[in-house]
Amino acid sequence: xxxxxxxxxxxxxxxxxxxxxxxxxxxxxxxxxxxxxxxxxxxxxxxxxxxxxxxxxxxxxxxxxxxxxxxxxxxxxxxxxxxxxxxxxxxxxxxxxxxxxxxxxxxxxxxxxxxxxxxxxxxxxxxxxxxxxxxxxxxxxxxxxxxxxxxxxxxxxxxxxxxxxxxxxxxxxxxxxxxxxxxxxxxxxxxxxxxxxxxxxxxxxxxxxxxxxxxxxxxxxxxxxxxxxxxxxxxxxxxxxxxxxxxxxxxxxxxxxxxxxxxxxxxxxxxxxxxxxxxxxxxxxxxxxxxxxxxxxxxxxxxxxxxxxxxxxxxxxxxxxxxxxxxxxxxxxxxxxxxxxxxxxxxxxxxxxx
Ligand SMILES: [Zn+2]
Numbered sequence: 001x002x003x004x005x006x007x008x009x010x011x012x013x014x015x016x017x018x019x020x021x022x023x024x025x026x027x028x029x030x031x032x033x034x035x036x037x038x039x040x041x042x043x044x045x046x047x048x049x050x051x052x053x054x055x056x057x058x059x060x061x062x063x064x065x066x067x068x069x070x071x072x073x074x075x076x077x078x079x080x081x082x083x084x085x086x087x088x089x090x091x092x093x094x095x096x097x098x099x100x101x102x103x104x105x106x107x108x109x110x111x112x113x114x115x116x117x118x119x120x121x122x123x124x125x126x127x128x129x130x131x132x133x134x135x136x137x138x139x140x141x142x143x144x145x146x147x148x149x150x151x152x153x154x155x156x157x158x159x160x161x162x163x164x165x166x167x168x169x170x171x172x173x174x175x176x177x178x179x180x181x182x183x184x185x186x187x188x189x190x191x192x193x194x195x196x197x198x199x200x201x202x203x204x205x206x207x208x209x210x211x212x213x214x215x216x217x218x219x220x221x222x223x224x225x226x227x228x229x230x231x232x233x234x235x236x237x238x239x240x241x242x243x244x245x246x247x248x249x250x251x252x253x254x255x256x257x258x259x260x261x262x263x264x265x266x267x268x269x270x271x272x273x274x275x276x277x278x279x280x281x282x283x284x285x286x287x288x289x290x291x292x293x294x295x296x297x298x299x300x301x302x303x304x305x306x307x308x309x310x311x312x313x314x315x316x317x318x319x320x321x322x323x324x325x326x327x328x329x330x331x332x333x334x335x336x337x338x339x340x341x342x343x344x345x346x347x348x349x350x351x352x353x354x
Contacts, residue, residue, distance in 0.1 A: 004045075004060050008067055011041050015071055025082045032075050042068055112347070113218050113339055116245075116327040117201045120220055123244040124199045127237055129222060132198040134184035136205070137164060141172040142183035146306035147261040155260045160207040162215075177205035182261060185223045185318060189307025194314040195226040201323065212336055218323035223299070225309060225316035231264075231298060234317040238294060242270050246330060251277075253290065262297025262318060269293065273329050284329070291329060294321040 015035055022028050035041050046064050049057055110118065121131055140151075149155050151167070159179035167174045184200035201220040209215050224233070235254065243249050251271035259265040269290040275282040277289025285291055296319035301311035324339055333339065338346050 004063065007045060008063060011035070011045065012067065012070075014041075015074075019074060019078055022078065023082070025079060025086060028075060028079055028082060035071055036068065036075075042071060109347075111339075112327040112331050112333065113323050116323050116330065117218065117220060119245055120241065120323070120326070121199055121201060123241050124222060126244075127197075127240065129197045129199045129224075132184050132188045132200050133202060134178075134181070134187050134200065136178055136203055137175055138178040138183045139172065140167060140170075140174045140176060142186050143176060143178050143180075145172050146186040146303065147182050148300050148302045148306075149260050153260060161205055162207065179206050180204050180320065181219050181221045182318075182320070185221065186303070186307050188223070189225065189304070189309055194309045194316075196316075197224050197226075198222070214324070214336055214340060216340075219320055220323050221318060221320040223316065223318045225299065225304065225307075225314050227314055229298075229316045231317070234296060234298070234319070238268055238296065238319060242268070242293065245326065246270075246273055254296075257295065257297075259295060259297055261300050261303045263300045265295070265297035267292055267295055268319075274332075283334070293326065293329070294319050296320070 015031075018031055018034070019028075022031055033040060036043065042064065046068070049061055049064070052060055109115075125131075143161075144150070144153075144156060144159075149159075151171075161179045162177045164175040164177070167176075181200040181202050181204060184202070185198070188198050188200070189196060199220060199222045202218070203216055204219045205216050206213075207215065222237075224237075239252055242252065250273070253269045254266045255269065257265045257267040270293050271277055272279075272282060272285035272289050272291055274284035275289070277285070280287045282289075296317065299316045299318050301315075304311040304314060304316070324336060327333065327339065328336065
């Protein structure tokens with residue numbers, strides 16, 4: 001018996017030591033297995049009962065059962081204490097500090113081209129223009145013929161596009177992706193008549209694809225039709241637009257040019273917004289000091305008539321620019337493709353991706 005008493009005392013004290021240093025419910029589970037599991041210390045003792053004589057067995061059995069009850073009770077108590085502590089710790093980790101300032105979400109932003117469009121439209125609205133929109137799938141009639149570009153006209157070569165029906169079959173009614181927003185001018189003249197002041201922003205399409213040309217790009221055109229419109233009004237409006245858009249007074253020059261739908265036709269250059277004409281190695285202006293930004297001219301009487309307006313009574317001017325190019329110039333974007341390839345990180349990283 002004294003042998004058994006010793007063993008019981010030993011199991012008890014080693015259990016208490018182990019339990020004292022157990023700090024997690026997982027550790028406690030291991031402890032339980034170590035003493036009460038199939039090969040546990042107490043289980044081994046219980047199994048040894050069969051080696052005792054029938055006289056000794058009942059008392060020894062009682063002692064061991066008492067020990068088992070005690071160990072189980074201690075494990076259960078300890079388990080409750082540890083679970084409470086672990087729950088409290090987990091709760092403390094998850095605690096929400098309602099006094100912290102909100103972190104919020106990063107605000108979204110307009111695409112640079114959309115932003116450019118809004119800025120230009122806003123300046124033109126200040127000059128009394130309204131916004132007019134039209135279909136991107138357009139008829140040959142509105143895209144070319146009304147704009148003084150009949151099927152044989154060589155200027156059509158510069159605006160080769162994507163046809164949705166065979167031009168030879170459908171003639172002037174054949175469908176194509178518009179090559180400029182000018183058909184919106186025709187549609188607006190036919191719908192609203194004169195006087196008229198509109199800007200037409202939108203996507204246009206041409207069969208071009210290289211680092212500086214995309215088969216889809218964004219254009220904004222303006223049209224003013226009134227009585228006795230002079231070239232000086234056109235000039236003043238565009239100078240106002242460019243200075244307003246770039247936020248300072250820029251040198252400008254108007255050069256003679258050619259478009260089938262205006263007569264006379266001009267192009268507007270502004271001083272290089274990057275170097276101001278002071279850097280012969282400038283990449284933006286290629287050292288010329290000037291940037292081509294806008295085509296313009298007095299609307300050809302043929303086009304005024306196509307719009308259902310009497311060119312003897314009304315005249316006007318039109319201009320057009322690439323919104324993508326304007327965005328690139330204003331925001332220092334050095335490759336057209338960044339505007340369309342969806343690489344948001346380019347715009348978040350200071351636009352230094354080469
Ligand atoms: Zn320059």
